[in-house]
Amino acid sequence: MNIALDAMGGDNAPEAIVAGAVEAARIYGVTVSLVGRPDVLAVELKKHNTQGLDLPIVAASQVVEMNEKPAAAVRTKTDSSMVVGCKLVKRNEAQAFVSAGNTGGALAAGILHIGRIKGILRPALIGPFPTLKGACMILDIGANADVRPEHIQQFAIMGTIYARDVMGVTHPAVRILSNGEEAGKGNQLVIESFKLLEQTPSINFQGNIESKEIPTGLADVVVTDGFTGNIFVKTAETTARLMTQVITEEIKKSPLAMVGALLARKSLGRVRERMDDSHYGGAVLLGLSSVVIVAHGRSNAFAVRHAIRIAKQSVEQDLLTKIQRGIAVVEQEQPATHAAASSS
Amino acid sequence: MNIALDAMGGDNAPEAIVAGAVEAARIYGVTVSLVGRPDVLAVELKKHNTQGLDLPIVAASQVVEMNEKPAAAVRTKTDSSMVVGCKLVKRNEAQAFVSAGNTGGALAAGILHIGRIKGILRPALIGPFPTLKGACMILDIGANADVRPEHIQQFAIMGTIYARDVMGVTHPAVRILSNGEEAGKGNQLVIESFKLLEQTPSINFQGNIESKEIPTGLADVVVTDGFTGNIFVKTAETTARLMTQVITEEIKKSPLAMVGALLARKSLGRVRERMDDSHYGGAVLLGLSSVVIVAHGRSNAFAVRHAIRIAKQSVEQDLLTKIQRGIAVVEQEQPATHAAASSS
Numbered sequence: 141m142n143i144a145l146d147a148m149g150g151d152n153a154p155e156a157i158v159a160g161a162v163e164a165a166r167i168y169g170v171t172v173s174l175v176g177r178p179d180v181l182a183v184e185l186k187k188h189n190t191q192g193l194d195l196p197i198v199a200a201s202q203v204v205e206m207n208e209k210p211a212a213a214v215r216t217k218t219d220s221s222m223v224v225g226c227k228l229v230k231r232n233e234a235q236a237f238v239s240a241g242n243t244g245g246a247l248a249a250g251i252l253h254i255g256r257i258k259g260i261l262r263p264a265l266i267g268p269f270p271t272l273k274g275a276c277m278i279l280d281i282g283a284n285a286d287v288r289p290e291h292i293q294q295f296a297i298m299g300t301i302y303a304r305d306v307m308g309v310t311h312p313a314v315r316i317l318s319n320g321e322e323a324g325k326g327n328q329l330v331i332e333s334f335k336l337l338e339q340t341p342s343i344n345f346q347g348n349i350e351s352k353e354i355p356t357g358l359a360d361v362v363v364t365d366g367f368t369g370n371i372f373v374k375t376a377e378t379t380a381r382l383m384t385q386v387i388t389e390e391i392k393k394s395p396l397a398m399v400g401a402l403l404a405r406k407s408l409g410r411v412r413e414r415m416d417d418s419h420y421g422g423a424v425l426l427g428l429s430s431v432v433i434v435a436h437g438r439s440n441a442f443a444v445r446h447a448i449r450i451a452k453q454s455v456e457q458d459l460l461t462k463i464q465r466g467i468a469v470v471e472q473e474q475p476a477t478h479a480a481a482s483s484s
Numbered sequence: 485m486n487i488a489l490d491a492m493g494g495d496n497a498p499e500a501i502v503a504g505a506v507e508a509a510r511i512y513g514v515t516v517s518l519v520g521r522p523d524v525l526a527v528e529l530k531k532h533n534t535q536g537l538d539l540p541i542v543a544a545s546q547v548v549e550m551n552e553k554p555a556a557a558v559r560t561k562t563d564s565s566m567v568v569g570c571k572l573v574k575r576n577e578a579q580a581f582v583s584a585g586n587t588g589g590a591l592a593a594g595i596l597h598i599g600r601i602k603g604i605l606r607p608a609l610i611g612p613f614p615t616l617k618g619a620c621m622i623l624d625i626g627a628n629a630d631v632r633p634e635h636i637q638q639f640a641i642m643g644t645i646y647a648r649d650v651m652g653v654t655h656p657a658v659r660i661l662s663n664g665e666e667a668g669k670g671n672q673l674v675i676e677s678f679k680l681l682e683q684t685p686s687i688n689f690q691g692n693i694e695s696k697e698i699p700t701g702l703a704d705v706v707v708t709d710g711f712t713g714n715i716f717v718k719t720a721e722t723t724a725r726l727m728t729q730v731i732t733e734e735i736k737k738s739p740l741a742m743v744g745a746l747l748a749r750k751s752l753g754r755v756r757e758r759m760d761d762s763h764y765g766g767a768v769l770l771g772l773s774s775v776v777i778v779a780h781g782r783s784n785a786f787a788v789r790h791a792i793r794i795a796k797q798s799v800e801q802d803l804l805t806k807i808q809r810g811i812a813v814v815e816q817e818q819p820a821t822h823a824a825a826s827s828s
Contacts, residue, residue: 209666284670285663319629319714321555328710345680351715352722368712370663371695375716378696379723386758390751401748407734407741414730429680 144234147176147184148221151239151438156238158184160444164231167205167445168452173234175197175225179203201222203241204386206437210244214252218222223244226253229430236431236451240422240439247283250425250432257460261466262291263427264366265303265434267373271415273357277303278317280366281373281423287365292316292333293340298426299361300343305457306424306450312360315349317368324348329365342469422447424454426463431455487795488578491520491528492547492565492822497781501584502528509537511789512796516576517542540793544568547585551782554588556636558596561723566590569708573774579796579815580775584766584783594769594776594787601804603811607771610646611717611776617701618628620646622661624710625717625767631709636660636677637684641769641810643705644687650768650794656704661695661712667691673709681707685811693806721806766791768798770807 143164147157154176154310161172171194181197202220204213211269216225222241224334226235226249239246247265256263264280275393278286279295287295296314303312316333318326325348337345349359351372364372393396401408422435422443431454435447487508491501498520504717505516506529513765515538518525525541546564548557558567566585570593572578581598583590591609600607608624618666622641624631631639640658647656660677669692693703708716733820735741745752766779766787775798779791800803 282663285674317715319626319711319718327709330629330711351719355722355726365671367663367674368715370717371661371712372715374663375695375719376723378699379720380727382699383724383727383755387752387755390754390758391748394748394751397748399752400749402743403744403747404735404738404741405744407744408731408740410734411727413736437545469636 141452141454142171142173143448144175144198144228144232144237145383145444145448146221146225146237146239146246147181147240148200149172149239149246150435152440153240154180154184156439157444159188160439160448161170161195162190162193163441163445164448168449170194170200170448170452171196171450173228175200175228175475176203177201186266194369195263198228203247206242207460208242208245211240211467213242214245221248223253224262226250226432230254233311233468235455236433238433238435238444238447238451239335240435240444240447241300241459242284242438243282243423243434246432246434247425250428254428254430254432257427257429257464257467258362259464259471260282260427261294262287262290262293263297263425265428266299267423269354269362269373271355274308276354276357276362278354278360278362278364278369279305279426280364280369282366282370283425284366286367287329289329289333289336292329292363292365293336293470294427294467295363296337296340296343296345296361298463299465302424302426302459303360304457305462306453307360309360311344312413313358314343314361314363315346315359317362317364317372318348319348319349320351321353333363336473340470342466363418384454399441419435419477422450424450429460431459485796485799486515486517486571486578487792488517488519488542488569488581489788489792490581490583490590491518491525491541492544493583493590494779495550495584496784498528499525499789500783500785501809503532503785504783504792506532506534506537507785507789508792509534509539510792513790513791514538516792517520517572519565520542520547521545524610527695540570542572548589548593548614549759550586552586552589552733553590554586556666557586558589558592564592567597570776574583577801580777581688582777582779582788582791582795584779584781584788584791585599587626587767587778587781588622590778591769594772598772598774599798600771600774601808601811603808603815604771605638606631607769608635608639608642609767609769610643611767613698613706613717613720615699615701619651620698620701620703620706621651622698622706622708622717623770624708624713625653626710626714628710630711631673633673633680634679636673636709638705638771638811639707640684640685640687640689642815643707643805645803645806645810646768646770647704649803649806650797651704653704655688657690657702658687658705659690661706661708661716662692662694665692665694665697665821668712679706682812685817686810729824766794768794773804775803800826
């Protein structure tokens with residue numbers, strides 16, 4: 141299997157990206173095509189023992205930077221690592237594409253150069269959220285700011301298949317993010333989507349969920365629009381970072397507290413591990429006709445390695461065929477909904 | 485000044501509520517009317533030294549419980565502390581109403597029994613979020629799940645007046661919560677509201693804000709719809725609580741770490757203080773024709789005292805007249821918008 145990797149994308153590129161690729165090639169036995177500037181990547185590869193590993197370099201002269209406007213950058217930078225990587229996958233020279241670069245750029249390049257699975261109205265970004273029982277998968281966390289109930293329904297189907305076949309959850313419980321747990325709570329979109337989800341036999345829909353219940357592990361899959369989902373994920377990340385910052389500041393003010401923190405450092409390390417989601421490999425852009433993984437911008441080698449693992453598992457599980465089949469079943473069950481959805 | 489207090493509402497009622505009322509009466513020199521069951525409240529009052537304080541009991545035989553459906557409960561329980569408290573204010577026997585009970589119930593009772601300020605389309609719940617520079621005021625955090633741009637515009641005006649006259653912020657910076665900081669980022673509601681906010685001279689509008697920038701203190705007022713705002717606030721609270729729980733769990737596993745935590749306990753206490761928002765007194769329901777404060781359900785005496793302080797300040801600052809005037813100015817500037825808004 142060949143995974144195309146955007147070797148130039150991410151806060152720690154190319155060093156951490158290439159290091160993650162080397163680890164992944166060794167541990168998972170996959171070919172990783174490093175897409176980017178050949179001179180730069182050759183230097184990086186020399187830092188590692190790559191004997192027996194298959195790590196070809198695929199030339200791309202440009203980079204979509206983290207702060208660029210995604211759609212415009214993808215359109216103008218046709219020789220960027222992002223566009224070249226997506227095209228490799230489109231031509232079936234690679235089976236999946238992984239990038240830790242500009243998320244919007246990866247979305248735009250994926251939609252433009254790879255395209256959607258037949259029947260999918262809107263690809264969605266699915267990402268893990270740590271809970272006391274493992275990870276809950278949330279989608280959409282940022283691909284679509286405005287959606288309709290039939291999009292949410294497709295998100296629920298794609299999320300169910302992903303949780304079951306990639307994360308290994310039996311009969312995943314699906315809930316919709318709302319501002320109250322009782323049925324009937326929510327904005328118009330939630331209330332209408334709720335009705336449609338109730339009528340979708342291929343998912344295990346269990347009703348609304350409030351954000352405060354997500355960490356308890358009450359749901360395996362949470363569906364929401366990409367605007368709310370994005371704000372949810374960023375707010376959680378921000379609060380965790382703010383708390384860490386405030387704790388560090390206060391401890392540094394007192395020598396006694398610094399000794400205390402030193403004594404507790406193993407425990408604090410385990411806290412970091414439990415709150416860390418890098419072993420989940422980042423977010424997956426579901427609904428495209430190839431596997432596309434969008435790792436976090438600040439990914440280190442460990443996170444890149446796991447993003448490649450998720451890509452490999454998604455390909456092995458034949459995720460895309462399963463999604464296509466799952467969507468087709470709903471289309472047959474609900475011809476009216478589908479007709480309404482495709483006409484708009 | 486007489487503040488009507490729902491003495492039966494909240495997780496710690498009536499004990500903590502009455503204790504907070506006694507503190508407030510002593511420190512701020514206000515009359516606090518304790519609304520609830522006279523027998524229960526008389527017993528609570530006897531626990532305190534109330535000499536020279538004005539703490540009349542106003543009889544109400546029912547309680548809107550925390551888990552009741554708000555609108556129905558307020559309609560059927562006409563002798564509840566919530567309804568009786570709102571009616572006191574409506575008859576001008578008290579100048580403000582404070583409750584730590586069911587938030588939806590306080591909203592419903594306020595809208596039903598007190599009513600809106602002339603020109604206000606939708607009352608909104610405004611609440612504080614701790615930042616590195618103080619508090620940022622966020623509205624709407626839960627009164628309206630679906631809103632239109634003209635509602636967001638009124639939220640911005642009410643938020644500006646509140647931040648300036650109650651929180652003492654000079655020329656408060658207003659931003660709209662979005663999934664990206666650049667203009668043009670957001671869902672349809674954000675994009676359309678952005679245009680309207682740009683054309684509102686009475687506010688200091690500075691564009692979009694992502695949730696990750698809120699803790700830095702980039703905005704004094706953040707406007708959003710009540711669905712997104714509610715999820716934002718609850719997600720932040722939840723993440724902070726989850727982190728505290730995980731840290732406590734890990735520290736308890738190791739005797740060494742427990743010694744460490746003991747040495748750092750003063751610093752950790754200061755962390756709790758900095759993350760604690762109870763001295764901001766809870767959320768205020770802006771847009772009603774009386775001052776209504778909705779304190780957190782888990783309010784202790786300290787939080788109740790500060791909720792009463794905020795009520796007093798809001799009355800002293802003549803907040804309601806200022807809001808009415810602020811809204812009238814915009815109506816004159818934008819007759820078209822106002823006409824469109826009032827006809828719907």
